[in-house]
Amino acid sequence: MNILEKITQHNSLFSKSERKVAEIILANPQTAIHSSIATLAKMSGVSEPTVNRFCRRLDTKGYPDFKLHLAQSLANGTPYVNRHVEENDGPDEYTKKIFESTMASLEVARQSVDINTINRAVDLLTQAQKISFFGLGASASVAHDALNKFFRFNVPVVYFEDILMQRMSCMNCGEEDVVVLISHTGRTKSLVEIAQIARGNDATVMGITSKGSPLAKECNIVLSLEVPEDTDMYMPMASRIAQLILIDILATGFTLRRGNKFRENLKRVKDTLRGSRFDKRDAP
Amino acid sequence: MNILEKITQHNSLFSKSERKVAEIILANPQTAIHSSIATLAKMSGVSEPTVNRFCRRLDTKGYPDFKLHLAQSLANGTPYVNRHVEENDGPDEYTKKIFESTMASLEVARQSVDINTINRAVDLLTQAQKISFFGLGASASVAHDALNKFFRFNVPVVYFEDILMQRMSCMNCGEEDVVVLISHTGRTKSLVEIAQIARGNDATVMGITSKGSPLAKECNIVLSLEVPEDTDMYMPMASRIAQLILIDILATGFTLRRGNKFRENLKRVKDTLRGSRFDKRDAP
DNA sequence: CATCATATGTAGTAAATTTACAACTTATCA
DNA sequence: TGATAAGTTGTAAATTTACTACATATGATG
Numbered sequence: 001m002n003i004l005e006k007i008t009q010h011n012s013l014f015s016k017s018e019r020k021v022a023e024i025i026l027a028n029p030q031t032a033i034h035s036s037i038a039t040l041a042k043m044s045g046v047s048e049p050t051v052n053r054f055c056r057r058l059d060t061k062g063y064p065d066f067k068l069h070l071a072q073s074l075a076n077g078t079p080y081v082n083r084h085v086e087e088n089d090g091p092d093e094y095t096k097k098i099f100e101s102t103m104a105s106l107e108v109a110r111q112s113v114d115i116n117t118i119n120r121a122v123d124l125l126t127q128a129q130k131i132s133f134f135g136l137g138a139s140a141s142v143a144h145d146a147l148n149k150f151f152r153f154n155v156p157v158v159y160f161e162d163i164l165m166q167r168m169s170c171m172n173c174g175e176e177d178v179v180v181l182i183s184h185t186g187r188t189k190s191l192v193e194i195a196q197i198a199r200g201n202d203a204t205v206m207g208i209t210s211k212g213s214p215l216a217k218e219c220n221i222v223l224s225l226e227v228p229e230d231t232d233m234y235m236p237m238a239s240r241i242a243q244l245i246l247i248d249i250l251a252t253g254f255t256l257r258r259g260n261k262f263r264e265n266l267k268r269v270k271d272t273l274r275g276s277r278f279d280k281r282d283a284p
Numbered sequence: 285m286n287i288l289e290k291i292t293q294h295n296s297l298f299s300k301s302e303r304k305v306a307e308i309i310l311a312n313p314q315t316a317i318h319s320s321i322a323t324l325a326k327m328s329g330v331s332e333p334t335v336n337r338f339c340r341r342l343d344t345k346g347y348p349d350f351k352l353h354l355a356q357s358l359a360n361g362t363p364y365v366n367r368h369v370e371e372n373d374g375p376d377e378y379t380k381k382i383f384e385s386t387m388a389s390l391e392v393a394r395q396s397v398d399i400n401t402i403n404r405a406v407d408l409l410t411q412a413q414k415i416s417f418f419g420l421g422a423s424a425s426v427a428h429d430a431l432n433k434f435f436r437f438n439v440p441v442v443y444f445e446d447i448l449m450q451r452m453s454c455m456n457c458g459e460e461d462v463v464v465l466i467s468h469t470g471r472t473k474s475l476v477e478i479a480q481i482a483r484g485n486d487a488t489v490m491g492i493t494s495k496g497s498p499l500a501k502e503c504n505i506v507l508s509l510e511v512p513e514d515t516d517m518y519m520p521m522a523s524r525i526a527q528l529i530l531i532d533i534l535a536t537g538f539t540l541r542r543g544n545k546f547r548e549n550l551k552r553v554k555d556t557l558r559g560s561r562f563d564k565r566d567a568p
Numbered sequence: 569c570a571t572c573a574t575a576t577g578t579a580g581t582a583a584a585t586t587t588a589c590a591a592c593t594t595a596t597c598a
Numbered sequence: 599t600g601a602t603a604a605g606t607t608g609t610a611a612a613t614t615t616a617c618t619a620c621a622t623a624t625g626a627t628g
Contacts, residue, residue, distance in 0.1 A: 038585090053606090065318075074356070095402060106383065106386065110384075141425045148425060245386055249382050299575060299576085
């Protein structure tokens with residue numbers, strides 16, 4: 001897709017003179033897009049038609065078209081790269097890095113979600129009699145967030161942080177219930193146990209976790225997100241944010257599936273909150 | 285910067301015919317970049333020089349240069365636009381929309397953070413004897429997440445979901461303590477009250493909330509994020525994700541400030557978790 | 569209604585890109 | 599090794615494209 005990468009990769013397919021052109025372009029792409037074919041030819045020490053042929057070999061219609069592609073590649077500048085925070089970074093640097101690497105991860109996550117699985121997950125949630133959200137450690141706050149979202153839907157929804165409560169809750173669940181287990185690694189022992197208990201009671205177990213993990217193996221349905229792992233010791237945890245967005249997506253699918261009448265109800269819940277708020281106008 | 289936006293904004297400066305050109309381009313920019321000046325002129329129903337003048341008015345050198353700029357604008361894809369989920373959207377559509385609008389909001393948020401404030405906030409947190417995180421409703425899970433992060437730092441850190449517990453906790457705090465209050469709107473009554481209580485006890489009150497809100501007025505320091513408001517009835521709550529990233533940033537700043545020895549300690553906490561996990565290799 | 573200013577189009581010109589073809593390399597096989 | 603074919607590269611002409619200068623039209627102002 002990106003033409004600059006394409007140039008580097010196709011290098012072997014170029015002829016000798018074409019390679020000269022490639023070098024000049026890679027060395028200074030910004031200059032290249034503002035040059036005419038004649039200028040570029042002179043810079044590369046080749047003839048104009050050679051430059052043209054070079055462009056064609058990259059599946060562009062010709063030189064102007066090539067410049068367009070090149071411009072697009074350059075526009076993406078540094079397209080949200082996953083740069084790690086370093087020891088001596090100042091506030092401006094680590095702020096920028098955290099935002100950007102989060103966005104980079106989200107971009108990756110976005111491309112990795114499987115729509116069909118999402119759809120099926122929404123199906124299951126819609127039909128559930130009771131929905132439970134469990135997670136431990138960092139994932140607990142994700143489960144917590146899920147509770148907040150689904151609670152508004154006027155569906156029986158359960159969330160516990162305590163392992164024992166989670167267990168007990170699962171022991172009491174049945175065929176009609178959906179248990180959503182959240183764990184980035186999918187290797188938290190007690191969560192895997194909970195999955196087993198839930199399945200033992202014929203509940204549907206939905207995992208928001210890594211593909212192929214121990215937890216994933218115990219689930220009826222797995223929503224996995226490919227997020228570059230946070231090998232870093234510093235904090236940013238893009239995986240967790242991707243999970244939250246996934247919850248957003250499920251919740252949205254849920255409302256849409258439930259239709260109009262249901263959404264009116266949702267609005268009522270929102271309105272109820274008003275009483276506990278300062279009015280927008282006459283704030284103290 | 286972005287030429288497409290520029291076209292929409294400069295609309296009033298265009299002449300009648302130039303506006304025709306603008307319309308055609310905005311209607312189908314992808315086609316525009318692949319057309320010659322003659323084709324575009326014909327499509328717009330104007331003469332070629334008019335198109336050229338149109339380009340010049342946008343501070344480009346001429347038509348080819350304009351196309352380059354246009355191509356760059358388009359390169360950023362449909363650069364993460366905040367598109368709302370609609371009634372009849374299928375799973376693929378709402379998934380895409382949610383991801384994209386979240387990213388769009390993050391981009392906005394990123395540009396709105398004030399580095400100096402962040403730096404001061406990190407200062408305050410570093411010096412705190414005890415840090416409390418409080419939020420209600422959706423913001424509770426953000427506070428919860430903050431707890432998870434800061435807990436690892438081996439600093440006294442407090443989090444309650446219960447209003448009464450929050451109150452009691454604040455009554456017992458002192459000069460050396462920092463209370464972080466999280467609320468997107470900043471209009472939740474009980475949270476404002478808590479801010480007042482905390483300040484009454486000389487604690488430092490840090491607000492992660494909207495500028496100029498009732499809550500913001502009670503804070504010693506306000507970390508505000510300009511996030512396009514979620515007027516939508518559907519779920520996506522970009523504001524909350526921006527808050528989480530902000531917490532990430534604070535936590536990162538915190539570790540960096542604390543230096544090396546401190547980070548070793550952090551690693552130890554991470555290692556401790558191993559025991560509760562299935563090993564990566566011999567997973568069952 | 570005359571005059572000026574601005575806006576738009578026509579036609580010609582200059583520039584840039586592409587095509588066609590010829591010259592030159594390089595590889596292949598007898 | 600030398601002939602031939604396949605592939606490269608360059609030259610020059612053809613074509614397309616963009617730009618300039620000027621003429622005409624439109625519209626506002628006194």
